[in-house]
Amino acid sequence: MMHADTAPPGAAAPVFYQTDEEGHHSEGSTMLGFWLYLMSDCLIFATLFATYGVLGRSYAAGPTPKELFDLPGIAVNTAMLLFSSITYGFAMLEMDRDRIKQTQIWLAVTGLFGAAFVALEIREFVHLFHEGAPPWRSAFLSSFYTLVSTHGLHVSMGILWLIVLMVQVGKHGLIVENKRRLMCLSLFWHFLDLIWIGVFTVVYLIGVLE
Amino acid sequence: MSADAHHVAAAGHGHHDAHSEGGHGSFQSYMTGFVLSVILTVIPFWLVMGNVLDNSLVTTLVILALGGVQMVVHIIYFLHMSTKSEGGWTFLSLIFTITLVVIMLAGSVWVMYHLNHNMMPMDAHDVMNNAR
Numbered sequence: 169m170m171h172a173d174t175a176p177p178g179a180a181a182p183v184f185y186q187t188d189e190e191g192h193h194s195e196g197s198t199m200l201g202f203w204l205y206l207m208s209d210c211l212i213f214a215t216l217f218a219t220y221g222v223l224g225r226s227y228a229a230g231p232t233p234k235e236l237f238d239l240p241g242i243a244v245n246t247a248m249l250l251f252s253s254i255t256y257g258f259a260m261l262e263m264d265r266d267r268i269k270q271t272q273i274w275l276a277v278t279g280l281f282g283a284a285f286v287a288l289e290i291r292e293f294v295h296l297f298h299e300g301a302p303p304w305r306s307a308f309l310s311s312f313y314t315l316v317s318t319h320g321l322h323v324s325m326g327i328l329w330l331i332v333l334m335v336q337v338g339k340h341g342l343i344v345e346n347k348r349r350l351m352c353l354s355l356f357w358h359f360l361d362l363i364w365i366g367v368f369t370v371v372y373l374i375g376v377l378e
Numbered sequence: 379m380s381a382d383a384h385h386v387a388a389a390g391h392g393h394h395d396a397h398s399e400g401g402h403g404s405f406q407s408y409m410t411g412f413v414l415s416v417i418l419t420v421i422p423f424w425l426v427m428g429n430v431l432d433n434s435l436v437t438t439l440v441i442l443a444l445g446g447v448q449m450v451v452h453i454i455y456f457l458h459m460s461t462k463s464e465g466g467w468t469f470l471s472l473i474f475t476i477t478l479v480v481i482m483l484a485g486s487v488w489v490m491y492h493l494n495h496n497m498m499p500m501d502a503h504d505v506m507n508n509a510r
Contacts (some may be wrong), residue, residue, distance in 0.1 A: 261405055369442060373422055
């Protein structure tokens with residue numbers, strides 16, 4: 169009996185292509201999709217940086233960056249975010265070894281560094297308000313608050329996501345789905361640290377310089 | 379036909395390799411990235427806070443360059459980005475995004491700088507005279 173797939177004599181054998189990859193497919197496309205989200209987020213930050221670049225010198229006779237910014241405080245903020253990046257890296261390494269407890273500990277440390285960053289930023293904003301530098305004071309301050317607080321909001325959402333994932337890992341362990349989620353948050357978290365490099369360089373350091 | 383089968387097998391294998399490598403690095407790569415980041419963060423803060431260079435334009439260019447280098451360090455050591463991850467698609471989208479970002483930033487600043495220049499109102503003295 170002839171099988172339906174068998175080619176008639178003389179014809180070339182049919183070639184089958186596997187259009188849908190099995191197994192790791194969903195994980196691979198999730199990581200790529202999340203990367204594309206990060207790239208679109210990057211464009212949001214680029215527009216805010218461009219706005220700051222255009223308006224950052226329009227003080228409207230109000231306070232200037234040199235009078236407002238406290239660089240030692242910003243250095244501490246930067247350190248918090250950088251430490252949280254490396255501790256998240258340690259969490260990922262423990263995740264690779266399937267050690268739930270160590271992963272959770274490093275995630276918690278990461279969350280604490282992130283929370284310290286957000287707390288310091290809020291404190292800075294409160295201080296600026298007291299100094300007579302609210303967002304409506306000048307175009308410089310409007311663009312400054314928009315850029316920096318958008319980043320701060322991202323970090324806050326990252327912390328919320330981190331807490332949710334810690335609960336998930338605590339409940340279900342390091343299953344494939346949770347590993348995938350942790351890898352997405354890893355990209356998100358390191359991406360926020362990368363944006364912060366742009367913020368402290370362009371806004372704070374160059375602001376104080378001029 | 380056997381060549382085809384071999385090709386498919388090789389592609390599948392390659393994909394698997396890329397997958398197991400991508401995602402996360404080793405302890406060493408994280409530490410390398412961390413140490414480089416610390417150095418690349420401390421230098422610009424030191425340059426600005428210590429008033430090391432007299433020329434503020436030179437300082438600006440140096441800290442912008444250091445910031446750019448640190449971003450590349452983060453992309454390589456923390457985001458584990460390479461030209462091969464996800465079959466090159468992440469790298470392609472990154473290049474595309476960087477292109478857009480550069481156009482957006484340079485274009486905005488350039489255009490608005492010239493606009494400010496050309497539409498500059500009379501200097502403050504004239505404005506005050508006109509207001510009277």
